[in-house]
Amino acid sequence: MPDYQLSHLDQLEAEALFILRETAAQFENPALLFSGGKDSIVMAHLAYKAFHPARLPFPLVHVDTGHNFVETMEYRDQFVEKLGARLVVGSVQESIDKGRVVEEKGPDASRNKLQIVTLLDTIEEHQFDAALGGGRRDEEKARAKERFFSHRDDFGQWDPKNQRPELWNLFNGRKHQGEHFRVFPLSNFTEMDIWMYMKREGIELPSLYYAHERDCVIRNGTILAVSEFVQPREGEEVKKMRIRFRTMGDATITGAVESDADTIDKIIDEVAAARQTERGNRADDKRSETAMEDRKKEGYF
Amino acid sequence: MDLLRFTTAGSVDDGKSTLIGRLLYDSKSIFEDQLESIEESSRKKGDEHVNLALLTDGLRAEREQGITIDVAYRYFATPKRKFIIADTPGHVQYTRNMVTGASTANLAIILVDARKGVIEQTKRHSFIADLLRIQHVILAVNKMDLVDYSEERFNEIVAEYESFASRLGNIVDIQPIPISALNGDNVVDKSDKMPWYQGPTFLYHLENVYIGGEENHVDARFPVQWVTRPQSDKWHDFRGFAGRIAGGVFKPGDDVVVLPSGFKSKVKSIHTADGDLEEAYSPQSVTLTLEDEIDASRGDMIAKPNNQPKVEQNIEAMICWFSKTPLQARGKYLIKHTSLETKAIVQEIRYQVDINTLHKKEDAPTFEMNDIGRISLRTAAPLLHDAYRRNRTTGSFILVDPGTNETMGAGMIV
Structure with missing residues (x-):
């Protein structure tokens, strides 16, 4: 059988x-x-x-x-x-x-x-x-x-x-x-x-999930992408960084991670080695x- | 990679959290920010050790009172297997949580303190694991460091447990393992303190125990969950029955019968979004099309003419009661069984089981919260069912209060 x-x-x-x-x-x-x-x-x-x-x-x-x-x-x-x-x-x-x-x-x-x-x-x-x-x-x-x-x-x-x-x-x-x-x-x-399921199913993701160059500021230890909604404050330095996002939320609070993972296979390797949870970069969860x-x-x- | 679901039960001091914490930690399933966060919480509360229970005791009330309220699900994976742990608290609403956690588990971990040996709680856990038809048990004899890693003490406990477990009918495989969760002996790596132990380590056994025989691949059962009728030109004539196979194997061309109507037909195709399948088996979710235009809807079941489930309104079942409102003889409830919902009346309370002694009490007038025992029911529509011991899906049901909509109890058809 x-x-x-x-x-x-x-x-x-x-x-x-x-x-x-x-x-x-x-x-x-x-x-x-x-x-x-x-x-x-x-x-x-x-x-x-x-x-x-x-x-x-x-x-x-x-x-x-x-x-x-x-x-x-x-x-x-x-x-x-x-x-x-x-x-x-x-x-x-x-x-x-x-x-x-x-x-x-x-x-x-x-x-x-x-x-x-x-x-x-x-x-x-x-x-x-x-x-x-x-x-x-x-x-x-x-x-x-x-x-x-x-x-x-x-x-x-x-x-x-x-x-x-x-x-x-x-x-x-x-x-x-x-x-x-x-x-x-x-x-x-x-x-x-x-991630493994997305790979298997060939699901395409928004480009933000893959590593890309972007203007960023570091605020309270979190990397934020500079945008219409996130402007550098006094004393903050805008840096070009190679980043990607692990979760997606309100652009003002979703932190990025520095990464070179620009394909789904590299992301899977990165997730396997990650020592921080994906919500670790979400300021909304850090409130209490x-x-x-x-x-x-x-x-x- | 396959999937193993297991359940653990016990109180804080028998080392359960330490054991789970070690499995999660050693398989790199605890993240640094999680660890930092619970270290910080433990420090604030003045605990001497990092309390790994805080990893999932995430609710405010649990953190404040230092108790676990509910079943917590935790996840870890090794290169061989993915694991889902249903971790149930040892004290408050113990039975209800253990039953819930055990209902989807393939394996139960029974944790014994090497100093105390087999106690009432050990028997309670084992009885419930057996009642819910968990076939595999790991008897983890913990805190071996506190009994000088004694082989004699280990053998004594194993003998006592096996003599008790011989009264339980469903557990077919007991693997005793001497461990020290605190020091990591025989958890992931083999201990050099117990050269007399030749068996597998705890994690090795979890990774390798064979659980393939648990799904029933003999009795073909397909509860109809949803009728798929696309309103499009391309799929104009498509009429599919969507559902999750509850047992057996279906292939195109198979003779089938739709119950309770009794209409017969053949399987035309097994449709999925990825294309048609040559065969499908439990627990796959698929869409069946039939050769003939037969009326079938949610609550019906597709089976094979030469192997049909029972179709009865009088049901004998073991139940576990969950509600603060007691079960009453002649009480009326809604019953949910596979995709069918109908009404049920309690005909008779047969007996209750004292889960500490396994003795039957025959004169119990009601079931209070956490009580387990046997009742008979009469349902308004017939249940298309099998005995729970043959099929967990077609043999199980829940009772719902029609007024409050609360889930009152769970049943296993005898």
Whole structure:
């Protein structure tokens, strides 16, 4: 009898396809949160595979901070067109203009936390009852305990101490009016798995993930790319550096790493040798020991 | 590279965190910024040693109270295998978490303190691992440094454990390993302190234990999860049943039956986005098309005419209760089983198991949180099922409170 064994990437893929189909089946009006970052690209690719040859039975939702890298936006539009998917954009700038949120002040202001209100408003406006996210359990300690199907109350809040147990392949997506779910099909992927999977699938990424020359400043030990939104402050020196990004977020807080990895194979080697987590360069996580949990409780991704 | 999921259970002082910390550290799965961050937290709290539990006890309440609330999933990989650890706390809501962690595991690590030997907790862990049908156990006899690396003491503990485990039916493979997690003896590298031990090191065994026989590749089962009907010119006539194979092997041309309707057809193709497959097996996620236009939808199951699951409304099951609200005889719940959701009523409570002594209690009126035992149910629609011991996917279910939507308990069909 042949040895019917799946490789670890095949097992992770089979699990993610199952979760994506389960989301489409259990909810009336789901959506897939698409940031243009590598995890959401992989998730959208898996969604494409889950429903093939039909189109995605849900739209992609982009919560736009307005602080984007040009490359991310170009990539987004091309990718959405390739999938033939519907795109819904929730704009943080609009939330600010409408007075729903107030822009953070001070030297380290970012729009990261403001996304929460825009996200929840977008969910409410379109009456989404499940939002698929690209979060992984290995990336942050609060995420390590989150379920595949993660319940949110009327106010979009997560209650980490009161989560439903998840056993086998049985996912309980039942909810009351006004509540919704966040669903994480990539829960069991690690950063390395994501890269290996992208390589296997031949998924193209925004150019920012590959090493390139860029004007940078070093702020609080973090390498930031100089852009419309990040201007050098007094005493900061603009340097041309060879860098790449390991995660993608608000351009004002996403730190880069110095790197020569300009192909996916070199990136995999670099990830294998890395001694810092990929979020180690995210100023939003450095605000306090439980910064991620606090944001998640309020309704963050 | 393949994938091994294992579960660990225990309290802080039996060296579990040290053992996991060492595996993560030695496989370079702990990053410098993580280590710095927990060193800083440990210092702030005045701990003498770096508390590796802080790596995943990430919730505010856990950090403040120094307890683990929930199942934590950790990941590491060696060149041979990727590992997923379901790490469950030893005390609060112990049973519920251990059952949850064990439900997806291939292997359980039973940690024993060499000074204390087999204690109640050891038996509890083993009983639950067995109940959830984990076939492989590593009996890690830890803190060997504190018993002078004594072969005699090790053999004594192994003999005691094996005599207890002979009463458990599902565990087929027990690998005892003498270790010192603190000093690293026999964890990754062979210890020079225990020349009498000829077996594998802890990591070597995790990397090499054969788990291929666990999926059921005999009984073909395909719960329909979603019907794929593209609204496009190119795929105009395509009608596919998407799902994850729960057992057995499917090939184009196979005779199949759709349950519960009983309509028969043949597999026309096994569709994936990467092209059609020559065969597909559990646990692959695929889309099946059939030769005939048959009505099938979510909750139905595709099987082979000569090998069908049971189709019954009266179900006997072992359950574990999770909720603060007790289970009641005659209580009504929603039941989720494969892709089917229907109603169920508790017919009778047969007995409870005292998981410390393995004795049966026959006069239990209810199930409180963490109770385990046997009940009978009647469901509104028939469950297309197999016994849990034959198939973990078609033999398991959860009960949901129709009012609060909470997951109340988990069941394994006898």
